[in-house]
Amino acid sequence: EAGVAQSPRYKIIEKRQSVAFWCNPISGHATLYWYQQILGQGPKLLIQFQNNGVVDDSQLPKDRFSAERLKGVDSTLKIQPAKLEDSAVYLCASSYTSGVETQYFGPGTRLLVL
């Protein structure tokens, strides 16, 4: 069974530029999560999708971050414009349902904003 795929693995941009990350969850998983992990901290949920609907985006900085999951499978997370404090690892995870169950994580995208 293929795992959660993410791309790119690494990205370096200058502040005020825009960037987009892509995630392909495990086949059949209805729930998809985007997390932000700043160095030395645990992951923080940015947004949770159930199929193509948003379940929780309370911690997403909506003035600069956006995410979509149009067909209920792949998802993209965009930052526009980026700030220095956005430097982090962006993790995508998926699970079969939105209930209490194991989440499967992708390898992450490491973003450095200069």
Add this chain to the structure above:
Amino acid sequence: KNEVEQSPQNLTAQEGEFITINCSYSVGISALHWLQQHPGGGIVSLFMLSSGKKKHGRLIATINIQEKHSSLHITASHPRDSAVYICAASYYGGSQGNLIFGKGTKLSVKP
């Protein structure tokens, strides 16, 4: 405020030692997760538990609901166990899948 706290932050052990990592949380969790993160970022789920104890190979996870505390134990530690171990809680209220993560415990096992 729903929080998860781990201790210690950093842990160095000699190969073969018994290791314990602790996690405390606020009330009202529906499940407690233990995850492993290797250098490079990939996270693997180790355990999900809501009561009692679970064992997988040399790893054991326990939870005490009354004390709001969970532990992850590694028996006969090995250098390949070196990683960051993260505790996360699913809290009642809001999305059950929404995990609150601890900051992680960085484990280094020396040969």
